[in-house]
Structures are given as C-alpha cells and as structure tokens.
Amino acid sequence: MGFDELLGNQRIKHILTSYLKNDIIPYSMIFFGPRSANLLSFAVAFAKGINCLNNKDNRGDFCGKCTNCVEIEKETFLDLKILEPDGQQYKKEQIAFLVEDNFRKPLKGERKINVLTDAHKMNEYSANTFLKVLEEPAPLNVFILVTDNMNPMLPTIKSRCQVLKFSPLSKTEIKTYLVKKGYDEEKARLISYLGSNMGKALEVDFNAFMKKRENILSILHSLLTRQGIEAILLDLFNRSRSREKFLDYFSELVNLLALMLRDIVVLKIEENSSYVINIDYKEKLMQLCHTITIHKALTLIRKMEYLLRDIQRNLNTKVLILEFIKSYTSQEVADV
Numbered sequence: 001m002g003f004d005e006l007l008g009n010q011r012i013k014h015i016l017t018s019y020l021k022n023d024i025i026p027y028s029m030i031f032f033g034p035r036s037a038n039l040l041s042f043a044v045a046f047a048k049g050i051n052c053l054n055n056k057d058n059r060g061d062f063c064g065k066c067t068n069c070v071e072i073e074k075e076t077f078l079d080l081k082i083l084e085p086d087g088q089q090y091k092k093e094q095i096a097f098l099v100e101d102n103f104r105k106p107l108k109g110e111r112k113i114n115v116l117t118d119a120h121k122m123n124e125y126s127a128n129t130f131l132k133v134l135e136e137p138a139p140l141n142v143f144i145l146v147t148d149n150m151n152p153m154l155p156t157i158k159s160r161c162q163v164l165k166f167s168p169l170s171k172t173e174i175k176t177y178l179v180k181k182g183y184d185e186e187k188a189r190l191i192s193y194l195g196s197n198m199g200k201a202l203e204v205d206f207n208a209f210m211k212k213r214e215n216i217l218s219i220l221h222s223l224l225t226r227q228g229i230e231a232i233l234l235d236l237f238n239r240s241r242s243r244e245k246f247l248d249y250f251s252e253l254v255n256l257l258a259l260m261l262r263d264i265v266v267l268k269i270e271e272n273s274s275y276v277i278n279i280d281y282k283e284k285l286m287q288l289c290h291t292i293t294i295h296k297a298l299t300l301i302r303k304m305e306y307l308l309r310d311i312q313r314n315l316n317t318k319v320l321i322l323e324f325i326k327s328y329t330s331q332e333v334a335d336v
C-alpha cells in the first residue's frame with residue numbers, strides 16, 4: 001500500500017514523495033491533467049501521506065491501514081474536504097466557507113486538506129473570493145485544485161499555486177494494471193489500445209466495451225461504404241447535447257476508428273500479419289479492405305489524430321462532428 005498502488009505518472013509520485021520526505025508541503029497546488037490520469041486519487045494519496053500515523057519515521061509514503069488512512073479513503077476524515085461545484089459552478093457560499101474555515105486548526109490530522117475538483121469552474125466572484133484564501137496562507141492548511149482545463153482560471157490563482165502537470169496513461173501502464181487486476185493478456189492489450197481516454201473505461205466491464213467496439217465497427221462500415229451516413233450524423237448531433245458525455249464518446253469513437261483503419265492498412269500490406277490489433281475482427285476488416293486505398297486510409301488516420309487533438313482542445317462540438325464526417329466523405333480524400 002502506498003504511492004506505488006497509483007496508476008501512472010511516476011514523475012508526479014516522485015515529486016509528492018519528496019515533498020513529504022522533506023516536509024515541504026506546498027500551501028496551494030494545482031493538479032492539472034486529463035481526467036483519465038485520475039488526479040483525484042493522487043490528491044487523496046497525498047492527503048494520506050501527510051496524515052498517515054505510521055510514516056513518522058519513514059516519511060514519503062503512507063500505510064493505508066492506520067485510522068487516518070482508512071478514514072481518508074472512506075472520505076470520513078474530518079480534516080479532508082473534497083469539494084465539487086454545486087451546479088455548473090462553485091457557489092459563492094462554498095468559497096466563502098473556505099475563507100471562513102481557513103484559519104481553523106485541523107481537528108485530528110497534521111494538516112487540513114481541501115481538494116477542489118473541477119477547480120476551473122468558478123465565476124469571477126468565487127475566483128476573487130478564493131484568491132483571499134491564497135493570499136493569506138494558513139500554516140496547517142493545504143489546497144489542491146484539480147482540473148483538466150486551466151484556461152479559465154485567474155492568472156493570479158495560477159501564479160500562487162504549485163502546478164503539477166499530469167500525463168495521460170501509457171498503453172503499457174494500462175496493460176500492466178489490467179493484467180494485475182486479473183484480465184488476460186490479450187484482453188488487456190486490446191483495451192490498452194484505447195489509449196489516453198482509458199481512465200473511466202478501466203472500471204467498465206469488458207462486455208460493455210466489446211459491444212461499443214462492435215458498434216464502432218459498424219460505423220466504420222457505413223463511413224467507408226457511404227451507407228447510412230445521415231444516421232451517424234444524427235446520432236452524433238443527438239449525443240452532443242450533453243457536451244461532456246459527447247466528448248468522451250467522440251474521442252473513444254475517433255480513437256477506435258483510427259485503430260481499425262490502421263489494421264486495414266496492415267492487412268492490405270500483409271494478410272497474415274501479426275501486427276493486427278483488432279484480431280477478433282480480422283475477417284470483417286478484410287471485407288472492408290477493398291473500399292479504401294492505403295494512402296487514403298493513412299490520410300484518414302492522420303485526420304483522426306488531428307481530431308483527437310482538437311477534442312482535447314475543447315473545440316466546438318458541431319465543428320468537430322462536421323469535420324469528422326467531411327474527412328470520410330469529401331472528394332478530396334475520396335479521390336486520392
């Protein structure tokens with residue numbers, strides 16, 4: 001038990017550990033990175049590291065077994081608050097409470113830890129109020145602002161925080177984790193190729209994932225054979241009503257389509273290649289080989305990669321959808 005249990009981001013673990021070892025706990029920090037990196041679990045681990053009762057002689061880690069560690073895990077520890085926006089944004093009462101509470105001493109632990117999830121969701125008033133907390137550090141308090149989007153945050157807030165930038169999980173990290181959780185190698189490999197968007201999917205059961213893949217294969221079929229494109233377009237527009245869910249769905253879609261296209265290219269070069277990822281779809285992908293040239297498939301893969309980047313940049317959903325459909329249907333690509 002300890003920091004080793006956390007998935008990925010070794011560099012961040014190292015930084016947090018050295019804070020603990022040297023007893024230099026920053027007053028305010030920003031944990032910034034993709035949702036999939038599971039930043040909250042790092043914040044919770046850091047809270048354990050600070051308050052663990054068994055690390056007095058061996059600072060830098062936590063035991064996971066003492067009452068403090070157990071209570072922090074269950075979120076019943078009195079000196080740990082994990083806040084989330086009440087509605088679309090943090091309400092002014094929520095932030096005003098933090099200001100008021102800031103100089104109260106910890107009740108039980110070494111320090112009070114306040115974690116603000118989706119910390120970028122503050123309006124101007126809340127952000128300015130929160131600034132008061134940062135301007136007058138209380139010695140036994142720690143603030144961890146967790147976010148996947150630092151753009152809307154006030155520069156004055158950012159500059160007062162130690163920013164830790166998390167990376168997306170690598171395929172190997174995901175695969176190792178899944179094997180450790182009891183998945184067989186082949187399944188773990190398949191899931192790990194979902195790439196950086198895996199955070200939530202790691203918790204999802206395998207059958208649901210396979211069903212989703214099947215659906216995406218049929219979308220690829222429609223796109224390449226130009227059948228039923230209106231239905232795909234309509235489905236995407238319907239999904240885009242809920243922006244957050246849509247972005248998750250869309251990046252998974254684009255990611256999996258790119259992997260299937262990649263397999264088509266591999267199969268066109270060598271039918272018996274061992275480099276096919278979606279090996280269980282080999283027959284179906286073979287049937288699609290005649291619908292596309294290698295050059296066009298590679299162009300599309302590149303376009304899908306650009307799209308993924310744009311999704312991460314939080315581009316307008318309508319623009320993303322239209323660009324996506326255009327990639328598959330435009331003459332420019334079709335004629336190559």
Ligand SMILES: [Zn+2]
Pocket residue numbers: 051052053054055062063064065066067068069070
């Ligand atoms: Zn402990």
